[in-house]
Amino acid sequence: MAGPAPIEQVRADVAILGGGICGLWTLAHLRAQGYAAILCESGELGMGQTLRAQGIIHGGLKYALDGALGAASQALTAMPARWRASLQGERAPDLRGARLLSPHQYLVAGQGWGSRLAGLFASKLLQGRVAALDAEQIPEPLAAALGPSARHAVYQLEEPVVDVPSVLESLAHANQEALMAITPEATRLRYAAGHVAGVDVQGPSGQRLEVLCEQVVLCAGAGNEALGRLMPTGAAPMQRRPLRMVMLRGALPDLYAHWLGAGTTPRVTVTSHRDSAGRAVWYLGGALAEAGLDREPLAHARAARDALATLLPGVDLSACALAVLDVERAEGRQAAGLRPDGPVLHHADGVTLLWPTKLAFAPLVAEQVAARLAQRGVRPGHQPLPDTRRWRRPAVGVPPWDEVTAWH
Known part of the structure; x- marks a missing residue:
């Protein structure tokens, strides 16, 4: 032997x-x-x-929505620029072979957020990292959903989204x-x-x-x-912090956006991807993913689709295929x-x-x-x-x- x-x-x-x-x-x-x-x-x-991340290179802005740049926000501040330097081949590691899905994201303000965000984002600490968009600058399908109320409702965040596999x-x-x-x-x-x-x-x-x-x-x-x-x-x-992520697959436009609700955590975060067959997929995170742990998976996916449909009435989500993925985040306790x-x-x-x-x-x-x-x-x-x-x-x-x- x-x-x-x-x-x-x-x-x-x-x-x-x-x-x-x-x-x-x-x-x-x-x-x-x-x-x-x-x-x-x-x-x-x-x-x-x-691979289960959404590919967002956070700059800490969503953690500053309470009006202060806390420790989490400050720690993330330099990360978008650091990633961009690698994506452009200006700094090691050279990531010019990787795909940039979007150079920025959009933040959609919920009711009551407009004036609060305008004051916060006008601060010197955040200048150059976020910009309020005029109605004509807001991309579809956000413009169609917001209509005449679009002014001071959408902000462009200078936080890129990368294709993680690449x-x-x-x-x-x-x-x-x-x-x-x-x-x-x-x-x-x-x-x-x-x-x-x-x-x-x-x-x-x-x-x-x-x-x-x-x-x-x-x-x-x-x-x-x-x-x-x-x-x-x-x-x-x-420690482990679980999420229940939802995916929609179908005839979907590219979209990279956060929607704010009552609290500072985004109500839902959408990133867009393509599967191996070239089909469009929306990957949904934010508070929605945290709230789905007590629901049956398919019921959670349907509730997520319905919630998104109210935010984007101009996009037909009824024919989209749905899937759920449980993600467990491991962190230092x-x-x-x-x-x-x-x-x-x-x-x-x-x-x-x-x-x-x-x-x-x-x-x-x-x-x-x-x-x-x-x-x-x-x-x-x-x-x-x-x-x-x-x-x-x-x-x-x-x-x-x-x-x-x-x-x-």
């Missing part, structure tokens, strides 16, 4: 476990600085939270030689003198690899909970389960566990990981990239509209 596959040993500066947007962006950022970094993924790149493809293509497909069962952290010394992984064909490194970065979303238990100190506390204001990073003995909180924060997380390496005295340029050509590369996963098979 054959014994276990022999263990191959390689050296690197950093080993990243988890191939979502933060893992891939961190990999690209570290390699651009000269670090020998590899990324291990046990499934498909982006599976879980990343971002992942761009990052993966540029870093193919540093990506490794692994199985999760055999992964373990290797320690020496109380400090991480590497990580042991196993490939889909049973081959085993010991990566000796200075830092291990765990960015596997909900998977961090299990990976963190491999640490002597145990896992950092994590906060008091009372509140949403974190920014990324949450936990450092212990050469291991970093991180939760980005939002897709938009990927560049900031990568910079924080690099700063941690510098703080620990781990300098780039000492290790060549390990030769992992014999290992299978993980593929990019599919987006929600192609993942879901139960359309009604």
